[in-house]
Amino acid sequence: MAQLSSFTVPDFHLPFGNSKHPGAARANTEATSWVLQHELVTAAAEQFSGIGVGHLAGRVSGDVPYERVLLLAEWMAWSFVLDDQHDHLIRAGEVAAWRPVTDAITGYLRTGRIESSAAGRNPLVTGFVDLCDRILAGMSERTAARYRTHVPLMLHSLDQEAGNRAAANGPGVQEYVLMRRHSSQILPMMDMVEAGLGIDLPQNVHDLPEFQALVASVLDVISWGNDVFSLPKEHACGDTNNLVSLISFWERCSLPDAVQAVEARIQERIEQYLTEEKRLIQAVHALPGREPSLVDAVTRCVRSYEDWMIGADLWQRYECTRYSDERFAAGLESAYTRPDLVSAA
Numbered sequence: 343m344a345q346l347s348s349f350t351v352p353d354f355h356l357p358f359g360n361s362k363h364p365g366a367a368r369a370n371t372e373a374t375s376w377v378l379q380h381e382l383v384t385a386a387a388e389q390f391s392g393i394g395v396g397h398l399a400g401r402v403s404g405d406v407p408y409e410r411v412l413l414l415a416e417w418m419a420w421s422f423v424l425d426d427q428h429d430h431l432i433r434a435g436e437v438a439a440w441r442p443v444t445d446a447i448t449g450y451l452r453t454g455r456i457e458s459s460a461a462g463r464n465p466l467v468t469g470f471v472d473l474c475d476r477i478l479a480g481m482s483e484r485t486a487a488r489y490r491t492h493v494p495l496m497l498h499s500l501d502q503e504a505g506n507r508a509a510a511n512g513p514g515v516q517e518y519v520l521m522r523r524h525s526s527q528i529l530p531m532m533d534m535v536e537a538g539l540g541i542d543l544p545q546n547v548h549d550l551p552e553f554q555a556l557v558a559s560v561l562d563v564i565s566w567g568n569d570v571f572s573l574p575k576e577h578a579c580g581d582t583n584n585l586v587s588l589i590s591f592w593e594r595c596s597l598p599d600a601v602q603a604v605e606a607r608i609q610e611r612i613e614q615y616l617t618e619e620k621r622l623i624q625a626v627h628a629l630p631g632r633e634p635s636l637v638d639a640v641t642r643c644v645r646s647y648e649d650w651m652i653g654a655d656l657w658q659r660y661e662c663t664r665y666s667d668e669r670f671a672a673g674l675e676s677a678y679t680r681p682d683l684v685s686a687a
Contacts, residue, residue: 363404366397374387386677426676496527
């Protein structure tokens with residue numbers, strides 16, 4: 343693997359404004375308390391709080407009631423624990439222990455029941471059930487259907503990451519890009535934000551090629567930027583599930599050169615997004631039988647996606663210790679990780 347010298351995260355020149363919900367700091371505190379109450383974390387609460395889930399939720403939620411920001415912050419807190427626990431199992435060579443947990447989660451999404459009593463007592467599962475019930479209660483049928491689709495895809499992408507780390511070579515760049523759109527875990531969160539904002543776009547809009555291209559650009563900008571921020575952590579522990587590392591490997595260049603290549607890709611993706619936004623609005627105007635309010639709803643959805651791109655960047659730069667903490671940068675597990683969490687009942 344190429345050597346990593348020190349580097350500065352580039353300015354990705356995101357041409358979007360962003361505001362932050364006034365309850366963001368409170369949501370961060372309460373989401374940390376929720377994680378402790380569900381025993382997802384039992385130590386180092388201050389370090390977990392430093393991830394700043396409430397600050398990220400506050401940057402991407404728009405003008406919604408505080409309860410919506412808090413629910414998103416709690417989901418984000420759960421998803422970070424989920425991701426770190428999966429990483430812990432990979433390092434420990436115990437990925438097989440993951441299956442009962444994910445089977446319980448996907449089963450609950452399908453049936454509303456937990457079939458296995460042992461899995462049903464696991465904090466990752468009980469935490470998910472608590473969140474899922476409240477999330478679905480605030481969604482329309484169409485948005486709930488997308489959420490039910492996105493969560494299993496997210497879980498499957500974690501399995502793909504584990505497979506990538508076991509392989510002799512990492513995945514190809516394009517293969518990784520497609521997987522990363524789900525392993526970023528952003529799509530279920532976008533569903534939550536749209537529900538909170540009262541955006542309920544019909545399926546024919548989601549099916550538009552212009553809409554799908556726009557969403558892909560948003561996911562890529564956020565995910566690739568995160569790969570730059572998280573590079574020291576992932577490089578230190580040999581995790582090649584990172585666009586910078588893969589470009590370095592496949593294009594036989596240094597990691598700093600690969601960082602510059604990713605920066606160029608992000609700038610190109612932002613330009614594509616701006617073009618795709620115009621094409622989407624034109625496509626929506628051309629839909630037969632279009633309701634007058636549809637263009638406004640699509641425009642609000644687009645603005646929400648812009649909040650995601652700039653909000654995630656600002657959060658990582660100024661409000662999150664996850665990628666700057668010395669333990670993470672050294673490739674060590676976080677102090678809050680429970681080694682027994684997946685086996686806990």
